[in-house]
Amino acid sequence: MLDAALRDGTAHRQCVFELFGRRLSGGRRFGVAAGQGRLLSLLREFRFGDDELRFLRDERVVSAETLEYLAGYRFRGSIEGYREGELYFPGSPLLTVTGTFADAVILETLALSVMNFDSAVATAAARMSIAAGDRPLAEMGSRRAHEQGAIAAARAAYITGFDATSNLEAGRAWGVPTMGTAAHAWTLLHDTEEDAFRAQLESLGPDTTLLVDTYDIAEGVRRAVALGGKRLGGVRIDSGDLPLVAADVREQLDALGNTDTKITVTSDLDEYAIAALAASPVDSYGVGTSLVTGSGYPTAGLVYKLVARQSASGEWIPVAKKALDKGSTGGAKQAFRILQNGVAVEEHVRLASNEPAPEGSRSLVVPLIAEGEIDAAHEGPEGVRAARAHHMTVRRELPVRALALSKSDPAIPTSLV
Amino acid sequence: MLDAALRDGTAHRQCVFELFGRRLSGGRRFGVAAGQGRLLSLLREFRFGDDELRFLRDERVVSAETLEYLAGYRFRGSIEGYREGELYFPGSPLLTVTGTFADAVILETLALSVMNFDSAVATAAARMSIAAGDRPLAEMGSRRAHEQGAIAAARAAYITGFDATSNLEAGRAWGVPTMGTAAHAWTLLHDTEEDAFRAQLESLGPDTTLLVDTYDIAEGVRRAVALGGKRLGGVRIDSGDLPLVAADVREQLDALGNTDTKITVTSDLDEYAIAALAASPVDSYGVGTSLVTGSGYPTAGLVYKLVARQSASGEWIPVAKKALDKGSTGGAKQAFRILQNGVAVEEHVRLASNEPAPEGSRSLVVPLIAEGEIDAAHEGPEGVRAARAHHMTVRRELPVRALALSKSDPAIPTSLV
Known part of the structure; x- marks a missing residue:
């Protein structure tokens, strides 16, 4: 032309x-x-x-x-x-x-x-932010988007209400607050879940969030509290029926006296799943795939x-x-x-x-x-x-x-x- | 970690x-x-x-x-x-x-x-390629993907059966064959559709493809043939009910003696729309949005x-x-x-x-x-x-x-x- x-x-x-x-x-x-x-x-x-x-x-x-x-x-x-x-x-x-x-x-x-x-x-993120209300949202979808699109997605999500991203380049280039998380590979790398939790606590202090669903969730929570003590920052759940599991974990944490330990959930969430968790004892959400793909409408x-x-x-x-x-x-x-x-x-x-x-x-x-x-x-x-x-x-x-x-x-x- | x-x-x-x-x-x-x-x-x-x-x-x-x-x-x-x-x-x-x-x-x-x-x-493109059979497929979706993702998409589509892309950078960086097309802006830029067609024919020769649906399709086809003659390469249709429109345009072209002038269609095609056009007199397809977004499954x-x-x-x-x-x-x-x-x-x-x-x-x-x-x-x-x-x-x-x-x-x- x-x-x-x-x-x-x-x-x-x-x-x-x-x-x-x-x-x-x-x-x-x-x-x-x-x-x-x-x-x-x-x-x-x-x-x-x-x-x-x-x-x-x-x-x-x-x-x-x-x-x-x-x-x-x-x-x-x-x-x-x-x-x-x-x-x-x-x-x-x-x-x-x-x-x-x-x-x-x-x-x-x-x-x-x-x-x-x-x-x-940005539009998908705004809907998730509305659904999440006051609970913090972390962007964790880089791996499900083109490698450069991932950075743009973290940036767009922050503009419309997300609080942090796991994409460090979005932090460096655009000033988006960053956060990290332990993957299942972290637990599997160690000889026991106990070794993995102890190493994470020693490296990052008790305010860290431990991933408790690699083997058995109830056992993972018990172990996390035994090692992290009353000041344990949080536990993360990445599988299972989240409303049921979150309620069980909250009950277990409270019974152990860890009323201040927070619960983060992260399994294939979208705005509808977030809304469905509104009445569950969840303290924050991590969202990946559905966010970076526009929750069904990628363009x-x-x-x-x-x-x-x-x-x-x-x-x-x-x-x-x-x-x-x-x-x-x-x-x-x-x-x-x-x-x-x-x-x-x-x-x-x-x-x-x-x-x-x-x-x-x-x-x-x-x-x-x-x-x-x-x-x-x-x-x-x-x-x-x-x-x-x-x-x-x-x-x-x-x-x-x-x-x-x-x-x-x-x-x-x-x-x- | x-x-x-x-x-x-x-x-x-x-x-x-x-x-x-x-x-x-x-x-x-x-x-x-x-x-x-x-x-x-x-x-x-x-x-x-x-x-x-x-x-x-x-x-x-x-x-x-x-x-x-x-x-x-x-x-x-x-x-x-x-x-x-x-x-x-x-x-x-x-x-x-x-x-x-x-x-x-x-x-x-x-x-x-x-x-x-x-x-x-690549998976979406392979399905489209199977649906298209021997008819050529052009990738035209850059504008509906992240600007770097667009280049990767053109590359992936070529690997699984597309024949060309409108993304020139995919040509430069990856050797994907490139093609261009006239947009509606080309026709609208000119004082009349006739001016636009004539300028395109003068610049690119009679083997070019003219976009005929900016105003009235039948009138556009008549004008395209009048200006391009028997050697007119093709006409493109980018709107309307494609099976019906393609049949009408083919009939009109044949009646005008332009049996060798090809028909390209391009309006929001996906593998299902391509399959539905198998019996229509269409010579090639241009695919955009659905291709670069994985046809419903963007990751x-x-x-x-x-x-x-x-x-x-x-x-x-x-x-x-x-x-x-x-x-x-x-x-x-x-x-x-x-x-x-x-x-x-x-x-x-x-x-x-x-x-x-x-x-x-x-x-x-x-x-x-x-x-x-x-x-x-x-x-x-x-x-x-x-x-x-x-x-x-x-x-x-x-x-x-x-x-x-x-x-x-x-x-x-x-x-x-």
Whole structure:
């Protein structure tokens, strides 16, 4: 496309692309937009290097003119969009990218990859966080995601309510708090469970959490308390029927006088399993597979569409595909969340104008890149902290019906005017 | 774990870890092991650099002794395993990692991340390839996966039967054939559909494929033929009820005399939709979302378990966790596929021994890393080509019932002796 557009001159037409979702995956009641901070950092480095240009030339993928354009490429346009951690609904204009066709079309795959993956995980994590209430959540799913996706998943989960991750790179690169855990391999490595527990207690102190289900849970708990004493921090259970097992273990710990020793559970949890444990004596959750795979919806289904362009004479023209099930709405847009008594009641999306914001509304769109200049406040650990804080604030605006886990319609309607 | 194991000396015990699946995801009848070539290349570079060590020190994640160990880390053990592209069944020992506990335990997350993601995509792609028969398949899902996962997905899909990818980096890094396509933005960028078609034909020649569903499909086809002539390569349809639309478009093309112009379809296809189009006049498929997300099963659910270790006195001891639903089988293993008249009938897994291979069997395990030395034949584009060739060969051994798409038991039983 770029090659042909450079040839016929349309590559230089000013365009507006919009990144949005036509619907919410899986009958969810809200989505969470995530990935903006990662995308901005990736765009800082988005260049075509010698290796890439050589491949494109050797394989005759593009013409010499296009190679020259790519060699000098950096994004010189503008992007505005929803803050990272913001909620979204069908038709919310999450990113609006303005630039020449060539400058903007080339970002499509990167922008969608980042936003689709991170938003899918962030949305699932928000639902788990709601289900967990005040109990802490640890992200432990790295091994069930692509090795780089795992880092992004830990980051997205932290933004929408998880408290820590087992992914140390997410700690180093993004400032996500990290935690560790002993695996069954730790117990099996030692000649006896007693040896394993003693070595862990000596290394990490009594405040550590011992994994008690390698052999027999009741025996494991007895041994953990005998070695760790009253100050034993916690025990972890990773198998079995968790509500039953948690109740038994709590009873056993209390009978042994270890009323302050906490119980962590971790076996294939998702938001539904977490909700089902609400009445069980569980102190914290570790979540893996279902989190990093978006709990059944591993991509947010966001799309990137041309919505307006300049004509040869410089006039702005709204454009849209016409298919019934895959239509889009032409024109650059603004978005506001309308609140009544602090509760969200409508996603108000309208064609860009100088009209004042609707009464009682919060504007949803902020500048991210202005004519090639990236706003660094959204990047790095600082950006992650801001996104988490923003998410926690705006989640409080959701109506109560948005907090249910069952499939339904979006929690608030989108008005597109 | 590493910290405590270095402290109590168990870090230096020789261990065997096994990477395997307890079951096949989603009632699939076979799995495809993929990622080995990527894993070996990642292990070549698997070191702890200054930034990583500084983070671990500043955050007090590990002790000074462990930092020193990590600073000198490189994997010095051995890995043997299934070839990339090989089929697998529950209990197949996909990778067997031998080394000190410290050397081997640290690979767990990386090995699982790579093999879980790549095998999930490869397995879905194999099912789609079976459903497509001789019709070519193009991978077009980058935008619905993490930006790095997208490259791995394109690679995995090629190994199990896709013919090309729209991900150029997969072409550059792994030698996967690449293809491009015009998006709706291309048509919308131009003042008329006619302008867009003409520019594309001028740039790419009549053998190109024109996207005909931006406005009205019948009108788009008429215009495509009028401009492209009898030599027009193809038309692409990306919306609507594909069996109906494909039949209409074929009829229209034939009536216009364009019997050689091909039809490509691309709208949210998965293996079931592809199978449903078997009787439709479709010439090739483009698959996106469902491919890169494993068609409902985005992770293969593989685990990495300690199965044997040396005692303090140097004796080998098989070890296993006892949980009912999450058990494992102790001891290092060998694996053979038993064939009758060229058809696979059993996955034969046994504890490692010097016994001869079972009669009529094919040995499934090959060396990948020998005492730290990586077998480069599995890496890079050459490894990808070999994996694809191997997959196509062993897929022919599957019994006919393995080719059905419906949920069922594994196509052959695993005997674990």
